Amino acid sequence: MNASDPLPPARPAATVIVARDAGGEFEILFLKRSEVGAFAGLWVFPGGRVDDADPGHDELSRAAAAAVREAAEEVAVRVHPDSLITLSHWTPPAIAPKRYTTWFFVAPWTGDEVQIDQHEIVDARWVRPADAIAEGLPMAPPTHVTLVTLAEAGSFDGLTQLIGQRGVERFVTVPAQHDGALVLLWENDSGYESGDPTRPGARHRMVMREGLPHRYERTEQ
Template sequence: MPHSAEFETGLPVAGTAVVLRDAPEGMQALLLLRPDRGSFAGSWVFPGGRVESDDLGDDEIERARAAAVRETAEEAGIRIRDLVTISCWEPPHEVPKRIRTWFFLAEEDGDEVRVNPGEIERAVWTTPEGALRLQAEGELLLWPPTWVTLHGLLPHRTVADARAALGTPEMRRTRILETADGRVFLWEGDEHHPEHPGGPGARNRIATGRLPWTYERG
């Protein structure tokens, strides 16, 4: 897990719940549709939000976990359990409103999803394959952290499989590279990451200039 000394200071903190459940067609994740205004307008996201004063914990990660639980209840009307840290995302410097967000793998507790009107338009349980296919067809708007997380779930058929594959949480400091083919989002280990580059030819990036997006790592 990243040490707190590695964090960029001064950023607000949020928690996001990647809520999973088993289904006959394969493991599903909960995605919520944001309204066409405000943060992440018109996009499909995992439930979550900023840490508030009543989100208690001994450190930043614990407070972010509490925020993920609370926000999931507020946005989707469900309880979640067994939250495990999977990643931490810092937005690129070009973003005017930057928030460091911890992602947690979580399981639903059998409640019926009831979205919060005005804050969430719709909710859907979908396989990672289904969500990425619709995004590739231009039917879903996803942001890179959501896309990368869904992409990472592709090999797993069950929640138990996804949990068994978890390793050390990844720190992802996003940087943007403008190319002739469009915008590329970079993370640590890519040869062109300005602060944490890999060796010549190393890749950890999404090319978003055209659909379908492509992820390179290695």
């Protein structure tokens, strides 16, 4: 493919955050992918591509079906379709070599024992969202931002209320460079429309520097 050729369309995908009660707070099921393949070595939520065979009448319902299927395939955990709460939708920048537009869902744990294959998934653990961030576990930006939202909510009920206030958030990523850092801009950031991260004002971005923890910034003005 030449640089001037149009990029192939992004493929739909889905991921599900399985949450369980932890003394008034909640823990989420976090998985570590193997060092080979997509998202190598990163911590992720159960999920994957939407298959043609996933049932549904529209993109969202097919993504929900994919989330249920992936939880069963990756960790042997049943997720009830009616329990899924839609959290967000992510669109990567056009420069990404592999592009997936991903729906993020949240669902309560049904009590099934977590089982992993030790090939694609090499570790699984229950962890509080704030602890996963504090430990500096390697993860992709959408996972990091999602953990911040979960930590802010504090509990499953709090998360439901937060989603009610914000609605289903859509993250269409605009990448920029500033002061040696990669800056990912999202809607409501003052630099989002222009792609200029130096513009003063509200912040909704992630700053990524080599060798340093990612920094998520979200302010109103």
